[in-house]
Amino acid sequence: MTDAEGRKQHIQNLLQKAERLHQNLDGSFSDRLVSSIYKEATAIARSSVIESGNRRAGWDVYFDRIATHPVTGFPLMFLILAAIFWITIEGANYPSQLIARGLFWFEGWAAGLFFQLGAPPWLTGFLWHGVWRGLAWVVSVMLPPMAIFFPLFTILEDFGYLPRVAFNMDALFRRVGAHGKQALTMAMGFGCNAAGVISTRIIDSPRERLIAIITNNFVPCNGRWPTLIMMATIFIAAPFPAGVGSLVAAASLMAVTLFGVFMTLVVSFGLSKTLLKGTPSVFTLELPPYRKPRILQTLYTSLIDRTIFVLWRAIIMAAPAGAVIWILGNTHIGGLPLSNHIANALDPLGRLIGLDGVVLLAYIIAIPANEIVIPTIIMAYSQASMMIELDSLEALRHLLVDQHGWTIVTAISLMLFSLLHNPCSTTILTIWKETRSAKWTAVATFLPLTIAFIVNFLFVQIVLFFM
Amino acid sequence: MPITLAELDRGQRAHIVELRLHGLERRRLMDLGFTPGTEVEVAMKAASGDPIAFVVRNTQIALRKQQAENIIVEPIS
Amino acid sequence: MAGCQCAQATTCSSHGNLIRLGVNIRDFDYLIALAGNPNTGKTTLFNALSGLRQHTGNWPGKTVVRSEGAFRHNGYKYKVVDLPGTYSLLSTSEDEEIARDFILFGNPDCVVVVVDATALERNLNLVLQVLEITDRVVVALNLMDEAERKGMFVDARKLAKELGVPVVPMVAREGKGTDHLLQTVQDLVTGNLRTQPRRIELDPHIEEAVQQLLPHLKNLYPNLSNHRWLAMRLLEGDPSIRRAILTDSLAQTESPLAPQKEEDMSELEAALEV
Numbered sequence: 001m002t003d004a005e006g007r008k009q010h011i012q013n014l015l016q017k018a019e020r021l022h023q024n025l026d027g028s029f030s031d032r033l034v035s036s037i038y039k040e041a042t043a044i045a046r047s048s049v050i051e052s053g054n055r056r057a058g059w060d061v062y063f064d065r066i067a068t069h070p071v072t073g074f075p076l077m078f079l080i081l082a083a084i085f086w087i088t089i090e091g092a093n094y095p096s097q098l099i100a101r102g103l104f105w106f107e108g109w110a111a112g113l114f115f116q117l118g119a120p121p122w123l124t125g126f127l128w129h130g131v132w133r134g135l136a137w138v139v140s141v142m143l144p145p146m147a148i149f150f151p152l153f154t155i156l157e158d159f160g161y162l163p164r165v166a167f168n169m170d171a172l173f174r175r176v177g178a179h180g181k182q183a184l185t186m187a188m189g190f191g192c193n194a195a196g197v198i199s200t201r202i203i204d205s206p207r208e209r210l211i212a213i214i215t216n217n218f219v220p221c222n223g224r225w226p227t228l229i230m231m232a233t234i235f236i237a238a239p240f241p242a243g244v245g246s247l248v249a250a251a252s253l254m255a256v257t258l259f260g261v262f263m264t265l266v267v268s269f270g271l272s273k274t275l276l277k278g279t280p281s282v283f284t285l286e287l288p289p290y291r292k293p294r295i296l297q298t299l300y301t302s303l304i305d306r307t308i309f310v311l312w313r314a315i316i317m318a319a320p321a322g323a324v325i326w327i328l329g330n331t332h333i334g335g336l337p338l339s340n341h342i343a344n345a346l347d348p349l350g351r352l353i354g355l356d357g358v359v360l361l362a363y364i365i366a367i368p369a370n371e372i373v374i375p376t377i378i379m380a381y382s383q384a385s386m387m388i389e390l391d392s393l394e395a396l397r398h399l400l401v402d403q404h405g406w407t408i409v410t411a412i413s414l415m416l417f418s419l420l421h422n423p424c425s426t427t428i429l430t431i432w433k434e435t436r437s438a439k440w441t442a443v444a445t446f447l448p449l450t451i452a453f454i455v456n457f458l459f460v461q462i463v464l465f466f467m
Numbered sequence: 468m469p470i471t472l473a474e475l476d477r478g479q480r481a482h483i484v485e486l487r488l489h490g491l492e493r494r495r496l497m498d499l500g501f502t503p504g505t506e507v508e509v510a511m512k513a514a515s516g517d518p519i520a521f522v523v524r525n526t527q528i529a530l531r532k533q534q535a536e537n538i539i540v541e542p543i544s
Numbered sequence: 545m546a547g548c549q550c551a552q553a554t555t556c557s558s559h560g561n562l563i564r565l566g567v568n569i570r571d572f573d574y575l576i577a578l579a580g581n582p583n584t585g586k587t588t589l590f591n592a593l594s595g596l597r598q599h600t601g602n603w604p605g606k607t608v609v610r611s612e613g614a615f616r617h618n619g620y621k622y623k624v625v626d627l628p629g630t631y632s633l634l635s636t637s638e639d640e641e642i643a644r645d646f647i648l649f650g651n652p653d654c655v656v657v658v659v660d661a662t663a664l665e666r667n668l669n670l671v672l673q674v675l676e677i678t679d680r681v682v683v684a685l686n687l688m689d690e691a692e693r694k695g696m697f698v699d700a701r702k703l704a705k706e707l708g709v710p711v712v713p714m715v716a717r718e719g720k721g722t723d724h725l726l727q728t729v730q731d732l733v734t735g736n737l738r739t740q741p742r743r744i745e746l747d748p749h750i751e752e753a754v755q756q757l758l759p760h761l762k763n764l765y766p767n768l769s770n771h772r773w774l775a776m777r778l779l780e781g782d783p784s785i786r787r788a789i790l791t792d793s794l795a796q797t798e799s800p801l802a803p804q805k806e807e808d809m810s811e812l813e814a815a816l817e818v
Binding site for chain 3: 013
């Protein structure tokens with residue numbers, strides 16, 4: 001017998017012996033082992049920890065009492081979220097206009113310079129009125145809100161409030177057959193749905209994890225916030241005086257978010273009763289002590305890592321989108337630009353859900369990144385109606401309302417569609433990587449899209465019925 | 468008199484007597500320190516009364532009521 | 545054994561020789577793994593060492609992927625791996641498997657177990673398990689400031705004596721204790737410091753069974769130091785350890801870096817019968 005064979009034999013013997021002993025020890029092995037380890041841990045801890053005074057500090061006990069109180073628990077949660085929205089809207093308004101003015105001024109100046117230098121008009125159009133304009137919109141619309149929203153949210157996270165949210169929300173998730181930690185993954189989805197999908201790894205049960213993955217899309221990510229914020233500010237808050245306006249805008253964002261939570265619960269319920277039937281898994285959630293947030297570090301990291309990162313992603317997506325729009329708008333077939341042909345073809349479908357062909361075209365172009373939906377719509381519209389100066393929300397309102405007939409119904413339809421439609425391609429790819437399943441990736445992509453069409457269609461029908 | 472962990476009020480303490488749970492569920496809770504003999508205190512209940520957070524070995528862990536109902540304890544008066 | 549040169553973490557706040565290298569992790573001299581319970585500050589420590597900015601947050605389970613970084617200290621280049629936080633290495637969750645497989649198959653030169661000083665008992669549950677797998681362990685006793693606020697004092701020197709491995713008090717959020725930790729790690733990986741890890745005193749029934757398997761394991765794997773732990777896993781019927789022994793992949797001396805575990809949902813799907 002060779003060495004290798006001997007070794008193999010030896011291994012076989014070992015495994016057989018282990019199997020026999022395993023059976024003799026019956027089911028109590030794990031219990032005995034864990035108890036032994038903890039017994040030892042307790043003994044060591046006793047000998048090296050000198051404890052005095054109360055175990056929990058003072059104020060955090062009281063804060064927890066408010067945060068989990070039957071009367072104040074949920075209102076506090078809404079209040080905090082609404083406050084974040086309000087600060088974001090109120091704070092972002094002025095810087096957004098300032099940045100827009102600067103960047104669009106530069107567009108005019110650069111285009112003028114190109115003209116003087118005798119550059120061909122198509123080059124000026126492509127570069128400045130196409131690519132640059134797309135970038136300018138993305139930067140001015142996205143940068144200020146994100147630079148406010150992310151740090152605020154990160155401070156909340158650093159403080160330790162999110163587990164309390166999951167703690168309170170679990171009752172809802174339990175009723176729909178999902179896991180309370182899904183609330184934590186949703187909180188991550190506020191930043192980015194791809195990150196939200198990855199964070200579902202904290203849920204052990206594959207069934208509950210899949211539910212969390214599929215429904216994460218119903219939390220609006222940073223790519224969709226700008227769309228929602230803009231619609232809220234220029235349509236819903238517009239009739240109100242300035243001070244009240246931002247409160248109304250914040251309230252409408254809150255309503256959209258709550259509707260997203262509602263859809264999450266409905267879809268989770270539907271899934272756990274059909275495709276993903278099963279029993280609830282173990283629920284354990286650690287509630288860590290509150291910690292003083294590190295304000296400066298939070299500002300720094302959320303600005304560099306999240307804001308700049310997301311903005312950069314938007315920029316590299318917006319530039320090609322701007323170029324595509326410009327090409328579509330300047331390639332003429334039968335006297336009409338190609339973009340018009342496509343938009344016209346999509347128009348009937350768009351009208352059914354309260355939107356139009358251009359918006360649907362924008363959503364197709366924006367599959368890689370939702371950030372560019374609004375810029376794409378603007379570029380497509382403004383091309384059709386000659387180049388107008390779009391240096392303020394007022395000018396944008398003029399373009400959408402007066403020239404393309406948008407109403408508050410269009411705005412709400414766009415908000416609903418933005419909230420519910422399919423995830424962006426990055427998120428879809430992440431879902432594929434996490435599930436390794438074509439079936440679940442397809443469900444996670446097309447289920448939201450279908451729901452978006454249905455909800456939007458119903459919304460339009462209800463509006464038509466009453467008006 | 469032994470009762471279940473779910474029956475305790477906030478601030479009440481008890482010693483774990485037995486876990487009437489099986490498989491992974493039992494394992495998870497034991498790993499978190501819910502072993503027989505351990506002292507537990509009810510830290511707080513969620514806004515709707517379920518889940519319930521317990522202090523076990525100096526950490527706050529929330530469990531669903533249905534799980535707490537399967538943990539038998541001896542209250543410390 | 546390195547006790548703690550400074551009883552108060554506050555006195556070790558300099559990081560004189562630390563050069564953060566971010567993701568530049570080629571040609572490292574030593575491999576360090578960061579293990580620990582969830583939410584004990586592993587990622588904060590990881591960021592402090594590597595200069596990377598993995599997102600941290602005050603909730604358990606924040607780190608769900610294994611992240612890697614590098615740094616240079618006193619002329620040695622280290623690769624550092626931030627493992628997902630786990631309460632134990634015995635269960636069957638994905639996180640625990642990633643952490644355990646890395647400690648077992650990743651051949652780290654040192655495992656730094658980050659421990660929450662305010663909940664020592666529960667954290668020791670994991671430390672004791674890690675000590676069964678490897679003797680190259682340094683305990684980073686983190687959150688000393690929080691413990692102090694709660695009126696607790698943890699005697700690091702005593703703890704080190706009990707565990708048989710170095711214990712370094714830290715406040716990772718403020719960078720306190722980092723230098724002391726790195727010096728201790730260096731002493732350990734360069735062989736200047738020998739540990740004598742405490743072994744769990746087992747229930748007599750288990751101990752007896754373990755003793756029956758030990759001679760076989762020692763014979764098959766003379767180079768390994770964790771025969772007792774392997775015996776316990778076999779007795780529990782751990783399928784991945786059985787597989788590793790059956791395919792003889794435990795015997796490899798070269799680092800067979802355990803591939804990052806990709807969850808296979810189709811397998812899970814089959815289990816769900818969906």
